[in-house]
Amino acid sequence: MRIVERITALGHNAIEFISGFGRAGIMLWNAIVNVPRFRKGTPLLIKQLYVVGVQSFVIITISGLFIGMVLALQGYNILSDFGTSESLGPMVALSLLRELGPVVTALLFAGRAGSALTAEIGLMKSTEQLSSLEMMAVDPLRQVIAPRFWAGVISMPLLAMIFSAVGIYGGHIVGVEWKGIDAGSFWSILQSQVEWHQDILNSLIKSVVFAVVVTWIALYRGYQVIPNPEGISRATTKTVVQASLAVLALDFLLTALMFG
Amino acid sequence: MDNQTPNLVEVRNMSFNRGSRAIFKDLNLTIPKGKVTAIMGPSGIGKTTLLKLISGQLTPDSGQVLFDGHDIHKVSRKELFNLRQRMSMLFQSGALFTDINVADNVAFALREHSNLPESIINTIVAMKLEAVGLRGAGKLMPNELSGGMQRRAALARAIALEPELVMYDEPFAGQDPIAMGVLVKLIKELSESLNLTSVVVSHDVVEVLSIADYVYVVADKKVIAEGTPQQLKQSDNLQLQQFMGGEPDGPVPFHFPAPDYKKELMGENR
Numbered sequence: 001m002r003i004v005e006r007i008t009a010l011g012h013n014a015i016e017f018i019s020g021f022g023r024a025g026i027m028l029w030n031a032i033v034n035v036p037r038f039r040k041g042t043p044l045l046i047k048q049l050y051v052v053g054v055q056s057f058v059i060i061t062i063s064g065l066f067i068g069m070v071l072a073l074q075g076y077n078i079l080s081d082f083g084t085s086e087s088l089g090p091m092v093a094l095s096l097l098r099e100l101g102p103v104v105t106a107l108l109f110a111g112r113a114g115s116a117l118t119a120e121i122g123l124m125k126s127t128e129q130l131s132s133l134e135m136m137a138v139d140p141l142r143q144v145i146a147p148r149f150w151a152g153v154i155s156m157p158l159l160a161m162i163f164s165a166v167g168i169y170g171g172h173i174v175g176v177e178w179k180g181i182d183a184g185s186f187w188s189i190l191q192s193q194v195e196w197h198q199d200i201l202n203s204l205i206k207s208v209v210f211a212v213v214v215t216w217i218a219l220y221r222g223y224q225v226i227p228n229p230e231g232i233s234r235a236t237t238k239t240v241v242q243a244s245l246a247v248l249a250l251d252f253l254l255t256a257l258m259f260g
Numbered sequence: 261m262d263n264q265t266p267n268l269v270e271v272r273n274m275s276f277n278r279g280s281r282a283i284f285k286d287l288n289l290t291i292p293k294g295k296v297t298a299i300m301g302p303s304g305i306g307k308t309t310l311l312k313l314i315s316g317q318l319t320p321d322s323g324q325v326l327f328d329g330h331d332i333h334k335v336s337r338k339e340l341f342n343l344r345q346r347m348s349m350l351f352q353s354g355a356l357f358t359d360i361n362v363a364d365n366v367a368f369a370l371r372e373h374s375n376l377p378e379s380i381i382n383t384i385v386a387m388k389l390e391a392v393g394l395r396g397a398g399k400l401m402p403n404e405l406s407g408g409m410q411r412r413a414a415l416a417r418a419i420a421l422e423p424e425l426v427m428y429d430e431p432f433a434g435q436d437p438i439a440m441g442v443l444v445k446l447i448k449e450l451s452e453s454l455n456l457t458s459v460v461v462s463h464d465v466v467e468v469l470s471i472a473d474y475v476y477v478v479a480d481k482k483v484i485a486e487g488t489p490q491q492l493k494q495s496d497n498l499q500l501q502q503f504m505g506g507e508p509d510g511p512v513p514f515h516f517p518a519p520d521y522k523k524e525l526m527g528e529n530r
Contacts, residue, residue, distance in 0.1 A: 127353055127355060127358070128351045128353050129355050129356075129357055131312075131317060131349075131351065131355065132351055132357075134317055134344070135317070135344060135348060136348070136368065136372065136421075137341040137342070137344040137345045137369075137372075137373065138372050139341070
């Protein structure tokens with residue numbers, strides 16, 4: 001009997017997962033398939049770019065700086081043992097561009113902006129603001145979901161690039177200013193080793209994929225929230241956990257495809 | 261019901277379930293044009309759900325809801341949105357948008373659905389706010405208003421597009437006597453001056469009966485009584501009298517169904 005119950009529960013969970021995925025897909029499709037309304041949609045998008053992107057700028061910049069500095073310090077200690085400390089520049093740059101930039105930005109974005117998006121939409125639902133939009137014949141998917149989705153997709157790749165650039169500068173501070181590596185060799189080796197397609201374009205592709213997934217999860221969790229305090233709390237937690245796991249899993253997949 | 265008045269809304273044999281729990285079973289009611297129709301009933305019988313079914317936010321399991329002859333659950337989403345421009349709803353919480361001020365809340369639907377110049381929109385907003393006594397509060401944010409004022413601001417927003425049908429979801433719940441009196445007066449006056457069709461969902465018996473032209477009492481998944489306020493007051497339906505008189509026990513029991521009390525105290529049911 002217990003085995004039957006477990007199999008039933010497993011089947012139930014599988015159906016729930018698939019139907020949830022379907023609902024999320026329909027929500028996203030309905031939100032982005034609408035013809036953009038430039039006159040009314042642009043101010044909404046600009047506002048969300050500010051909330052989602054600009055307000056995440058400080059945490060991304062500071063994190064990027066410190067991660068670049070730590071990377072350079074650890075890298076210098078190892079590379080100097082082999083007498084190749086001049087390779088610090090490309091080591092820091094490639095680590096940031098290929099992995100840490102897109103991944104850490106996505107994780108920070110999920111914690112900073114993703115949870116805020118879920119809580120905001122969840123509260124809009126619990127205070128009947130989404131229903132009142134419906135009643136005013138305004139599609140909440142177009143008015144609320146679409147601008148937030150595009151704001152996430154536009155701002156996260158830019159934030160990831162800023163993260164990597166600031167991180168490289170952090171590496172320069174530690175490597176060149178502190179440890180005394182020659183500035184010319186730091187930058188010239190970095191420049192010769194970093195490739196446009198292999199490193200920068202792939203970094204951008206990764207962060208666009210992460211942006212879509214993180215923003216999608218955050219918006220879906222907010223839109224499907226059970227409209228009470230416990231429901232909103234659970235939804236924000238789910239956003240951070242699911243978005244972080246999705247980013248890490250997708251990172252492995254993308255890395256295997258790009259560099260494997 | 262007055263057969264001379266054409267009906268704006270007709271609910272025909274509508275059934276609705278939440279999971280395995282039936283909320284309505286073969287419910288029938290009509291909302292005549294230009295009248296104030298009240299839907300009353302105890303808490304938790306699905307009065308708000310009924311408004312959401314009438315406005316197409318929820319879909320019934322069977323039956324029809326006709327708005328001016330259109331089956332609200334059969335029309336396309338575009339047609340539904342066109343019909344919704346002819347109706348509006350005053351939510352229990354007010355549901356004002358918290359990130360814009362009161363005037364922008366009232367102007368919201370006008371900016372979405374009309375190409376009127378901003379100067380005319382501002383004039384209409386001032387007129388709507390004046391009607392609810394909040395012209396001086398246009399620049400305030402919703403969280404700076406009291407609960408009663410938020411509901412009045414939401415009422416101004418609900419009538420901004422001059423709809424044919426306004427649905428009021430528990431408009432008097434949680435209001436002090438002054439705010440309640442103001443809302444009763446506003447609903448009555450606005451319905452008459454704008455020739456609105458109004459549906460008031462509430463369990464505040466005295467206030468509702470003072471403004472309603474016709475009343476439906478819903479309980480046990482169906483309409484248990486209907487008529488003019490005068491007819492309801494004279495009814496000998498025990499369930500209705502318990503509700504109208506606010507009796508704690510009667511056909512609607514005080515106790516939630518439970519096993520025998522004595523046996524439980526003696527530990528026989530454990």
